[in-house]
Amino acid sequence: MEAGDMMLDRKPALLTRHGKQAALAPALADIGWRLSLVDSFDTDSLGTFTGETPRAGSQRDAALAKAKLACELSGLRHGIGSEGSFGGDPWLGSCAWATELLVYWDAAREYAVETWISGPETHYRHWMLHDLDSLPELLRQADFPAHGLIVGRPGEPAFHKSLPDERALRMHLEAHLAAGPLRLETDMRAHRNPTRMAMIARCAEKLAARLASLCPDCGMPGFGEIAPLAGAPCLDCGAPTRQPGVRRWQCPCCLAMRQETLSAPVSPQYCDICNP
Ligand SMILES: [Zn+2]
Ligand SMILES: [Zn+2]
Incomplete structure (x- = not known):
């Protein structure tokens, strides 16, 4: 098979309900690949950042499982899975640090190509809110509502993941602050975190470059x-x-x-x- 033929009509499936296609599509379009979206599946059932559903296995396991599932659900040969992780930096743990992974899966040849990106360019933080006086400064740090905020922990009465604006947030906080201080954290879901979306886009550029590199022997994408x-x-x-x-x-x-x-x-x- 000609190397050129391998690049024609690549249509990888992507599972997302969090708008990740915005981060992936441009880099893939640059190499002539068109994403096919699968939004019939709730990826939150595979694990959530807020812990209602803990993620099973490693970050790599999770991204690969999503890529394979995208192939199964779409019936397409190619799938892409995305998985992020967030925490302290690997040295002192004192600065916020993000690691994004993209995995491409070829269901016919059964091989994967993965690209990683990590760094401190992330919007990952949490706060304890004691009263509404400190809210304006918190909102400034949180860049809300451009970035999403999550109130409370799963299972708590105050838990809320989708407050759209300051008015709704304030009303919700007022109702729950009487019971004690509240934990607020940045929403790490891609559609509510443009900083994360930008990092996924950089990871997508790396993946596209890797996929555009064809094996000199078999002609398949991913030589690197x-x-x-x-x-x-x-x-x-x-x-x-x-x-x-x-x-x-x-x-x-x-x-x-x-x-x-x-x-x-x-x-x-x-x-x-x-x-x-
Ligand atoms: Zn020597
Ligand atoms: Zn090869």
């Missing part, structure tokens, strides 16, 4: 760089170090590999012989 092998030579003694010595690219479908040896020597600080 994988982890390098260690062994760059030491500048002083020439022994292999733990620094990258071989860059590698692999096809996720047929596993064909290409590699390039890096011959430039590296500082003896990385050498176990010169610097044990």
